[in-house]
Structure formats: structure tokens, C-alpha cells
Amino acid sequence: MNGIHDMGGMHGFGRVEVEKGEPVFHARWEARVFGMSLLAGLRLGANIDERRHGLERLDPVTYLRDGYYGRWLVRLEQSLLERGVLRPGELAGRLAGHKAAATPLPKLPAPARPAEHPFLRTVDRSPVFRVGDRVQTRNHQPAGHTRLAGYTRTRRGVVARVYPACVFPDTNAHGQGEEPQPVYAVRFEGRELWGESAEPRSSVYFDCFESYLEPDAHA
């Protein structure tokens, strides 16, 4: 989806501020949200792509305002509501001082049988592209989840590395199957991505799922 999360190449965010001696978590609530989110992911059986898409679906103002763990908190609450673990208004009631007992848990899915690997899959076909092949990214703009960033769409590059077949986020995030396919690290020259504003001798290596790519027609 063309959301606020797709930040590569945007202007206007200012300098990169580095904090000296930064702690792992800046507040206890961040640590609790992190731990609870990992546990909830396991209990609810949500896959990584679905969870990433949960963050992308936040409205842009919330996304920018709430920060990293703030976003995780909104997503955590949302997924608990969607699975019926939290009832609508239950958390707000608790915060307003209502002493009502927590509602019982709904039936949760049985833990999935662990796959052979979290995302690598064996497929019985060879990768379409090889190292050195000239490729072009498709003008792929689904409303749902994708890992093709806006700044890399319809760009021409060269395959630098071929990785094994992986679960395809675009379908896996939406319960449409794993559709495993090879992944390629594709090298895009700075000039191809940023035109005349590109810095000299710079390039971006971007991991592309095979369905994002087609042969470069002009090569």
C-alpha cells in the first residue's frame, strides 16, 4: 500500500538525531509492549507479514506521532480486539477505573505446526533470473501489503545476489497462501532512482521478490 511507512526517498524529516548511550528501552512501557507483542504474536498465530501490515494500516498521523513502540501498542490492541481477546471498550473501562472482571478468553487457534523454516521454502523450479541479469521492477501498487517500496517501482537494475525461495509477503499478509518464490538483491544506481539529485558513486541494493521483477525490455 502507498502508506506513510514507505519512507525511502521522502524529503522533510530533518537531521538524523543520535542519542549517546541510548538504553535498549526508553521507558518500562516500551519494554512491556515489546514483550507482550512477541507473546501475542505466538498466541494469536499472526505471521510476520500480517503483523507488519498491521503497522502500515495505522493512519499517518498516529504512525508519525506515536513512535516505534507506540505503534506496536496500537497494533497490539488492534489485533487483540480483532481476535476477541479484548472486548470493545474493555481497556477504556479499566482505565476509567471500572472494576469489572476481565472477560474470558475466546477460543484461540491451536498453535500452528512449526514450519521447516520461518520463511525459507523449497520449490521445485529454478529462479527465473541470474546474477548479472538486467531487470526492471513492475509498477506494482496493491492496496494491501507489499515489500516493493515506492522509490524502487518501475526502476531498472542488475541482479547482484540470488537468495532461496521465501514466503511471499504480499499474499501471506492476507491469508492468501505463502506463494514461495526466489528473492533477489537488485542493484539500482543512484541516478536511476534519484535522477540528477543522486550522489555520485552511490547505489541501493534492494531485495526483490521474483514477482516484482520482469526482464529489462531495453537492455
Added chain:
Amino acid sequence: MSGADRESSDPRDLALRVEALEALLREKGFLDSAQVDAIVRHYEEDVGPLNGAKVVARAWTDTAYRRRLLADGTAAIAELGFGGPQGEYMVVLENTPTVHNVVVCTLCSCYPWPVLGLPPAWYKSPAYRSRIVREPRAVLREMGLELPAEVEVRVWDSSSEVRYLVLPERPAGTEKLSEDELRRLVTRDAMIGVGKVRVGSEASGG
């Protein structure tokens, strides 16, 4: 989805909200706070850039290990006991006098947890995510790393489940140092590619 019910991001409100949420989930039997404690402790105490520094120092002192590390990062890193979530397929990128690699995740904040721990705030910031792909030299300069014009800069955007670790250059004048002494020089920033390893400024651990 919206954050409309959360008009304020006041840290005190967030702390109360998270406390109430955890209490509810505990009462429901959905989670046990001791499990949350264990996860938090793991990422605060057991996992961090020290792990990556061990990998780098080994690669600097053991040519066969370096070769294995560059050929199959996941397996070579596992030899030192590191692996797990967000490090299940590791690729190691070697910095040289002519090629400088730097890592980002523009779409979220993917980061190799088992070797570097959880990402610092700047890595997750919109400024870094938006700018490093477009103007890497300018961003690196702001962060204190001036790359000579003749050095090629390669930015790796972690858009799949592959996780990247930069193998920094071993600084000159460290020939006599032991693996353990070398390990203490290696910084997190050098393993992301926003810094270089320098002699005389020991890793802060951060």
C-alpha cells in the same frame, strides 16, 4: 484502524495504558508477566552488539572463518552461538578501502537482532529511513563519517527477511591485538555501516 481514542501520547498516559492492558491480559490468562519479564531481560541483557563484535573480531583473526562468514553468514554466525528471530538468514557485507556498505530498512525497521540487539532510535527514525537511500554521503557525514569521493557507497535496504551485517575494515595498527582486544574496538555503528572502527575509541556498547 485509527488511534482516535488516543488523543494524547503523554508518556504517563501510555505507561498507565500499558499497565492496564497487561493486567487485563494476565487476568484473562492470556499471558504471564514472568514471560514478558524473561523476553525483556533477554533483549536487555543477553543480546546486543557485543555478539556482532565477536563475529567481526573472529573474522579479522581467522581467515577461514572470514571466508565461511562471507559465503554463508547464517551458518558462520551460528558457529559462535548466535541466531534466532530476525537473524534467520544472515548476509555479511565486507567493507573495503573502495566499497562502503550501509544498511537500512526503509519500510519498517528490520534489523539483525541476534547480532546487534534491538535497533537504536535513530535507525528507526523517519529521517534515517527516508534519507540514507537518497543521500547516503550526506547522512554519513552528519553522523561523523566522511567518505572519500572515490569510495563507492552501497546502501542495502532490508526489504525481505534477509538480514545484513557489515564487516567493517580492520583498522591499521592493530596487528598485535588479540581477538579479545579487537572485539572491544568494534562498534554497533560500524556493523550497520554508519561508522568505522577506530583505534583509541573503544566501543561504548551502545
